[in-house]
Amino acid sequence: MKKVSILIAARNESANILACLTSVAALSYPISHLQVLVGDDASDDNTATLIKDFIKDKPQFELISIVSTLPQLKGKTNVLAQLAHHATGDYLFFTDADIEVPVGWIENMLVHFEPNVGVVTGITTMIKGGIFGLMQGLEWLYYLSMIRLFALFGIPMTAMGNNMAVSREAYEAVGKYEGIAFSITEDYALFHAILTKGFHFVQLFDARVLTISRPIATFSQLLSQRKRWMFGAMSLPWQQRLGVYLNASLLPFLIIMGFCFPKTILLLAFLHYLLVVAWMVGIINWLQLPALMIGVPIFWFYHIFMNFVMFINFYTRQSTVWKGREY
Structure with a gap:
């Protein structure tokens, strides 16, 4: 059985982190082959305290305080790069602190890592948050279904960093995050770097790997998120x-x-x-x-x-x- 490391970057996530960690703790994958690394990215709320209290009796979890910045990296990319230094898994799974993962997430992603597959991506939606959250959830599914459609024809577009797994072989082949030019859309950058090295990709549209996110609360915050998204979109062919x-x-x-x-x-x-x-x-x-x-x-x-x-x-x-x- 393969060893898996889950990497979660958390900054000021006190409203979301417990739901995320609870879902990760409920995963059906054997604890003996599971490592969960949570990086506290200089949070100025009680995110770190909540994490410490939650994981104190869960040996598969580890909290890592991110207090330094690697050369040429920033924000979430810097956190994930440093968490990867501590990862011992054959596969690195990425999700976000505002995500709840399904119980069979690991097994149903791992099965698609056939020879030379470097990255597997799942899907995400929202099911809460009123009409505004509902529209965001539908929008995510619409775009992810388009990405899946292109993938069926062998055309890569992007990966979702809140529901993504990469093989250690592929991650190290690109020089890790440190070997990739910094991008605010770090998932897109890693995805394309892995493909450039000749690895294959799998993009799933399967309820068994569907993760649930918290919707953006305000229109202003949504515009900030979409500014990040568009950086990735404008990097496409x-x-x-x-x-x-x-x-x-x-x-x-x-x-x-x-x-x-x-x-x-x-x-x-x-x-x-x-x-x-x-x-x-x-x-x-x-x-x-x-x-x-x-x-x-x-x-x-x-x-x-x-x-x-x-x-x-x-x-x-x-x-x-x-x-x-x-x-």
Whole structure:
């Protein structure tokens, strides 16, 4: 049986960390082959205290205080790089401090590490947080289903750092995080560095590896998150970036052309609406998440609005502030 190390970066996560650690403690993978490393990234709330109290009788857990910064690294990337120094596993699993993992997460990710597979990615959604959280959860599933669709044709896009596993062989082959140029989207950077070294990837769309995240609470915080996302999107090959531009231009296109050809544009918008709704219904049924179905009728409106807003936000926001740090 393979040894697994789980790496969790935590900064000011007092509201979320216990739910995360409780789900990790409930994993069905044998404790004797499991190492959980939690990095406290200079939290100024009681995150570290909560972690210490929770893990005191759990030998598979270890809290590591991050007090220094490795050359050319920052924030979460710096934490994960230092946690990896302590990792003893054959495979490194990454998740976030606001994530709850399913009980069979490890086994159902590991089974896909066939020869020369360097990275396996799962999926994430939200099931709480009112209508705002519901829209975020549907949006995550929509984009992840698109990523999965591209993956079926062998086209890599990105990986989700809150639900990702890499083999130690692949991690060391790229020179670890220290050998990769710093990126605020560290998961994207690691994913593509591993593929550049000739390793294969697997991107799953499977309820057995579905993790649950806490939704972003405010629209301002959501824009900061999406600024980070767009850094990754704008690093994609030009063909895939073109899709980003087309998605972002849909709302202004419908509005502008609607004045010239109202009936035609209304019909096109309605057909696109039906396509998105049908796609989302299929996704939700596949993952057996009926609680999300209530948001499907209005998701299209949120989706085309956010595509446009993310694009404008990326080019107008001068910097990104995340977890109290500016990038």
